Amino acid sequence: MSWWQLVPALLLTAAIVFLPGYLILRCWAVTGLVAVGAAAPVSISLVAVTAVVGPFLGLRWNVLHVVVPAVAIAAIGLVLRRATPKALGIHGRIRRSPRSRWTLLAHLGALLIPAALLTRGLTRMIGGPENISQTWDNVFHLNAIRYIIDSGSASSLTVGGMYSGGAKVSAYPAAWHDLVSLVVQVSGVSIPAAVNAVTLVIGALVWPISAIFLTTRVTGTRPVPVLFAGALSAAFGAFPYIILDFGVLYPYFMSLALLPAALALISMVTGVGDRSGTPRWLATLLFIAVTPGIALAHPSTFLTLLLFALPIFVVAVVRYRRILAGRAGQSRYWLLVMLLAAYLGAGIALWLRVRPSSENSGWQPIQRVPQAIGQVLSGGVMQQGASWVVLLFSLVAVGLVMRRQFSQWVLGVYLIAAVLFIVVSAMRKPGLRNFITGVWYNDSYRLASLLPTITVVVCTISATWLFFRTRDALVERRPRLASMRFTRESTPAAAAVAFVVAAIIGVAGQFSSVNYAVGSGAGNYRASDNAPLLSSAEEALLTRVDEHVPESATIIGDPWTGTAFSYAISGRRTLTPHVGDDKMPPDVLMLMNNLNAIGEDPRICELIEKYDSYYVLDFNGRRYMNWPTVYPGMETVETNPHLEVVDREGDAATLYRITTCDGQSS
Template identity: 65%
Template sequence: MSWWQLVPAVLCTVAIVFLPGYLVVRSWAITGLVAVGTAAPVSIGLLAGAAVAGPMIGVRWSVLLLVVPTVILAAIGLVLRRLTPGALNTRRATSRPVRHRWTLLVYAGALLIPAVMLARGLIVMIGSPDNISQTYDNIFHLNALRYILDSGSGSTLTLGGMYSNGADPSTYPAAWHDLVSLVVQVSGASIPASINAVTLVVGALVWPISCIFLTTRVTGVRPVPVLFAGALSTVFGAFPYLMVTFGVLYPFFLSLALLPAAIALVAMAVGVGGRDGTPRWLAALVLIGAVVPGVALAHPSSVLALLVFAVPIFVVGIVRYRRTLSTGRAIAVRYWGLIVLLLCYLSAVVLLWTKIRPSESASAWEPIQQMPQAIGQVLAAGLMQQGPTWIVLLLTLVAIGLVMRRLISAWVVGIYLIAAGLFVIVSGFRESWPRDFVTGVWYNDSFRLAGQLPVITVVLCTISATWLFTRSQESLSGRFPKLSWLRPTRETTPAISTVAFVAAVVLAVVGQYSSVNYEIAHGKATYRIGENSYVLSLPERALIERLDEQVPPDATIIGNPWTGTSLAYALADRRTLTPHVGNSIPQDVLTVMYGLNEMATNPQVCSIIQRLNSYYVLHFEGRQVHNKGKHFDGLESLPTNPGVTRIDHEGATAALYKITGC
């Protein structure tokens, strides 16, 4: 399959990700960049919420479950616009003049630059649309997609029950899986191809739009910062690249792409960020009603991050509110009432922080470096082993100077310090109770908190780049009369637009060194399929892809999950007794896997095989996931077991057997 053949699946993903949310917010009189910036988060919120509601009302998961709430909410918005136009600001919105054509071209360029740069990087890293991430977590993600398609349920409340085929349902954040499964259904693309289509759209479109939206809450919707925010969203190896190579962390990847937009809505609702005519109550409604649920159902840890990042916004909001007050007892009561509300909010955050977290056994990641190293990595955005991104280091140093001159909003600085502090603590502090309390929400995993840092770093760097560009304009136009056309003006001229566009391209290209290029090169190994791949080798995948020729649809397959046999479910639609390596294997399944070579003398083995309808054994002799070295006696003697017969094979390392001794 070529990348051009993936275009229909990509266009399908774009429609699912942006159209529902955009139709809803536009119907509620939200316009301009606010509508574009909130479209994807609202769509994901609608999609994931509808998936939860589906099983409750007895409806299978399909695009219809997304269309119905979209139409209903859009209709409600249109009715409210008719009945209460003043509340939704529709009169003001309809009187806005059309933007200058050069400004519109600049905004198109602001999207084009990151779309091209990020899509190119992801395509180079993934290699082929049919490739899968050869990582531990991806075994679950791939099989969970097949489980949604088979069961008709994409609910977060039940997805964790895949291992028991629904007999023991449990929660697992399913927004990403719901999105990919819809792409599979609507486009007809395979599961691997649909995953890669979603990765391209989320990484190359949702992420930069989200970054631009957040940045403009600080800078205003002006051409230069919009261009620079789009360009600078491409310069971090930690996002999107690290999140789709390590793990692989697809749900967390989606939640982080939505997080900047969520922060932007918090700033708008509190009144410390630009609103572009959107009422504060409407920003709060979109945030609470759709965006927060969407982020939570993508990955709960990003909601906890949002709750913490909101603290500086609330503090700045209260301080600004206090400055507007006069003296008087009633006014003092209102002010101190807000202080009490903030303290209650902090108490609630601490309570959630202690309750919504993985187990201690799952949070055993150790620190990886010393604190000075961690601080240096934060400043240069060269997180983990990536090496520094020099343009980020330069712009961060400029930002420090701007902070000292009070030229950057305090809430932006506060969020940056929190995000940086979390990474420094998780990667540089020794193992202790305080470290576990602060970063245990993210499994004490340095990789996850590295991926979270660009969410706010891109805003800081954009402010610095915009300041440098403006000062350069002033300096050059003042020193050289022939360059007077560079003098900053309120209107965007063709000349200044061209210079800003070129500067943005330079930022994006120079910013690929070195963390981005390192992560792309490193990530290639996790997607390439060869004779010794991490999960599936070429012979193993070839055999899996023709299992449907030998194995009946209602049969289940026995196999060592650590060798990649579990992926028979995702790639060939044939269930296995062990659909993931991360769960404890049921005792009856272990009895078969350890005792298959004793079926002639142990009647319990054949009894279990008959009950589970598991007459087929998939055997791979290649590399195991994480080089685990896990072996089961009954699966090691298949070539010499008289009770099984080899019915297919690929090379010397992949074989399919049929149990004939039961």
């Protein structure tokens, strides 16, 4: 399969991600960049919420779960537009002027630059449209998608039950898995191809649009900052690339792509960000609508949102203090202060309770504080090397802060993100470090990938200021105009020049941390005979397993050799749908440890019959991460007289059938 053959799936993915939300927003009289920026978060929230509701209504998961509610909610908006147009901010038909036309072209250019650069980088890293990430977490992610399709339930309340085949209900945030399962159903492509289609749409479209949306809450929607925000969204190795290499953390990746849009909506609700004509109550409704998608994609990003919102709320309260006057005004001000204090208290309670266990948060510091500070400023985190474009604009931002020409709430969010990364990667005080960054497993990679969500805004402000300062100096030759701020109006000529400059910035941003991140990640996606988890031969055999193994059967295999991918690729379950021994039932562990005792211990055949496990996969390739866990019963499969060969791919992969026990699957 070529990337061109994946285009229909990509178009269908983009339709699922953007169209439901955009339809709803336009029918509710939301327009412009607000509608475009909030479309994907609203769609993904709709996917995640309807997936949870569906099982309670006895509905099997499919795309109608999203389409029908989207049309219904849009219809409500249309009714409100007719009944209460003023409440929705409708004040007559707006005619498109020549100015708005070239502005629209500039905005399209702002998306084209990062879309092209990020698509190039992501396809280079992934390698092929059906390549899989050869990493720990991906075994669960791919199998969970298959489980959703087979069970018909995509609810985050039940997806974790995959381990027990649905026998035990277990919750797991599944918004990303819900989305991919819809792509599989609608497009008909394989699960790996659907995963890569979703990755491209989120990485090359959702992320830059979200970054542009947040940036314009500070700079306005003029073409120059929009163009720079788009170009700079493609200049970071930390996001989207690093989190698609490490883990692989697909749900976290999607939640981070949505985070800037959610922050943009908070700034609109509080009045510190440009609302672009959207009424505050409607912005509040939009924010409420997008939060479920983030929370059901990855709860830690929801907590990040609460933390990042704090500077926005503080700035809003301070501004209200200046606006309100008199006794009534003082009462409202202190009410806001009390609400902020209550918010802090609730946030701390969540911070302490909604976090992984200390046993699962064992990542240690990796560097010293000066190194961490340098990496924050340069954008070259986790040994990626400095991004000189990011470093330049970060240093300009420092100067703007010193001159008090910088957004206070943006600075606050940036400092929080920076401190989190510095603490997790460099602090040597375990107790304090765990309190601050334990929400993210004390994992430097997760917090490194968080930085670009706000750094892109910081760099855009600097780039825009530099652009207009340089333009004024060159064109007008008057020093007194050189200090004019970035808020100065743009002209078509300035926008055209800005497009060229933005393209140069975007391309220049590829020759540093981005190139390193793409090259580093490529190793985890390459299908080869020496792949980290699933070799080419092993994958070839898995594509034929469904020809030999009944649909109801369960396969025995050592998950550390890649057999756990059987469910995702062949549709045939294994006793071990994920790597790791912590969730393996004692009966399964006993069976795998004593498979060589089939003819001697009657309990083995009893377990084989219990689980309908008359087939064995034996992969001779690498054990993932050279994991030391060994199952003695699996070590002698080749010489076990009670097994016969059913299918084989060279010397690397073999499918056996157990011939001794009664009641064999046929």
